[in-house]
Amino acid sequence: GQNIDQPTEMTATEGAIVQINCTYQTSGFNGLFWYQQHAGEAPTFLSYNVLDGLEEKGRFSSFLSRSKGYSYLLLKELQMKDSASYLCAVKDSNYQLIWGAGTKLIIKP
Amino acid sequence: GAVVSQHPSWVICKSGTSVKIECRSLDFQATTMFWYRQFPKQSLMLMATSNEGSKATYEQGVEKDKFLINHASLTLSTLTVTSAHPEDSSFYICSAGELAFESYEQYFGPGTRLTVT
Numbered sequence: 308g309q310n311i312d313q314p315t316e317m318t319a320t321e322g323a324i325v326q327i328n329c330t331y332q333t334s335g336f337n338g339l340f341w342y343q344q345h346a347g348e349a350p351t352f353l354s355y356n357v358l359d360g361l362e363e364k365g366r367f368s369s370f371l372s373r374s375k376g377y378s379y380l381l382l383k384e385l386q387m388k389d390s391a392s393y394l395c396a397v398k399d400s401n402y403q404l405i406w407g408a409g410t411k412l413i414i415k416p
Numbered sequence: 417g418a419v420v421s422q423h424p425s426w427v428i429c430k431s432g433t434s435v436k437i438e439c440r441s442l443d444f445q446a447t448t449m450f451w452y453r454q455f456p457k458q459s460l461m462l463m464a465t466s467n468e469g470s471k472a473t474y475e476q477g478v479e480k481d482k483f484l485i486n487h488a489s490l491t492l493s494t495l496t497v498t499s500a501h502p503e504d505s506s507f508y509i510c511s512a513g514e515l516a517f518e519s520y521e522q523y524f525g526p527g528t529r530l531t532v533t
Binding site for chain 2: 347348349350351352394403404406407408409
């Protein structure tokens with residue numbers, strides 16, 4: 308079966324750095340996405356990785372290791388508005404997105 | 417980025433009635449649209465994938481006769497929840513994308529919160 312694992316919840320302090328991990332086992336791999344979802348709202352796109360390595364975009368970076376079936380999302384200089392759920396999703400061999408359950412990130416002042 | 421709209425943003429209906437939710441891609445043509453359902457504190461659950469001009473592909477466990485999907489044009493897909501029951505109360509989100517073999521980002525609508533009383 309296909310499976311994506313993320314921690315259920317994480318807590319971090321405003322101004323700090325947090326890393327949200329995602330491991331996956333899917334039938335094929337055609338890219339990994341990270342989305343942010345605030346409560347009661349639809350997800351918004353954060354990043355896309357298809358090759359190994361680190362993709363940096365402002366305060367957010369995403370890393371991928373295809374051999375390990377592993378990715379992480381790194382958030383720097385945390386702000387209160389970063390409190391949200393972060394969803395990891397993998398596109399499988401049929402180009403269908405397989406979604407993780409999401410990681411709820413709580414930012415404390 | 418591309419914009420996807422949904423209408424209505426929220427709806428309350430009585431048990432046994434039907435509700436139609438519209439999903440529109442405003443500034444691009446979406447060959448593929450996806451319908452998701454999300455219960456509180458749970459992740460997105462894909463309900464069905466629809467391609468313009470053809471029948472939708474439903475995920476296992478989703479009743480196609482209850483959740484009617486029509487994708488009549490490249491900019492509009494509709495989801496009709498027929499004979500709604502309280503357990504159908506959920507957050508319904510559509511997304512649209514252009515089918516490509518490279519990366520393609522799914523653009524999400526703002527969601528529709530359905531409450532069945």
